Amino acid sequence: MKATIKIQGKQLTVSEGDIVIVNRFAGSKEGDTVEIKDVLMLGDGENSKFGTPHVDGASVSAKILENKRGKKVVIIKKKRRKGYQRKQGHRQELSVLKIDSIKA
Numbered sequence: 001m002k003a004t005i006k007i008q009g010k011q012l013t014v015s016e017g018d019i020v021i022v023n024r025f026a027g028s029k030e031g032d033t034v035e036i037k038d039v040l041m042l043g044d045g046e047n048s049k050f051g052t053p054h055v056d057g058a059s060v061s062a063k064i065l066e067n068k069r070g071k072k073v074v075i076i077k078k079k080r081r082k083g084y085q086r087k088q089g090h091r092q093e094l095s096v097l098k099i100d101s102i103k104a
Contacts, residue, residue, distance in 0.1 A: 001015065001042065001043060001044060001102050001104075002014065002015045002041075002042075002043065002044055002102075003015070003041065003042050003058070003102045004039070004040045004041040005036050005038055005039055005040065005060050006040055007036055007038065008022055008023050010022070013041075014060065014102075015099065015102070016099055016100070016102055017098070017099060018098070018099045019097070019099075020096075020097045020098075020099065021094055021095070021096055022094070022097060023092065023093065023094065023095070024093035024094055025095055028064055028067065028095060029064070029067070030065065030066055030067060031063070031064065032063070033061060033062070033064075033100070034061070034064060035059055035061055036059060036060040036061075036062060037054070037058075037059050039051065039054060039058035039059065040053065040054060040055070041055070042055050042058055042102070042104055049104070055104075057104070058102075058103060058104055059103050060099060060101070060102050061099075061100045061101045061102075061103070062098060062099050062100060063097065063098050063100055064097060065096045065098050066095070067093070067094070067095055067096075068094050068096065069091040069094065070092040070093075071091070072089050073089065073090045074087065074088075074089050075087070075088045075090065076088075
């Protein structure tokens with residue numbers, strides 16, 4: 001069974017056993033279980049349920065496998081002939097989730 005979920009402003013289509021990388025959940029640790037109740041669609045093919053906007057009583061359970069940081073993004077600002085240069089880096093905090101179960 002597949003489910004389309006809304007998590008942290010993004011829509012993802014997942015099935016049981018999938019591994020998904022999303023922005024880090026505040027105050028979460030590795031091994032914690034997350035319950036996602038924003039399920040927009042359930043099912044495959046003809047047996048699909050669509051929510052308006054969410055499917056009633058549906059939820060997706062996921063386990064946090066790892067909390068990590070993404071690749072570094074370097075931001076460079078420069079104005080020519082003015083002696084103005086700025087360099088800044090950013091690494092996004094990420095959580096790796098494994099989808100355990102989809103409940104209808």
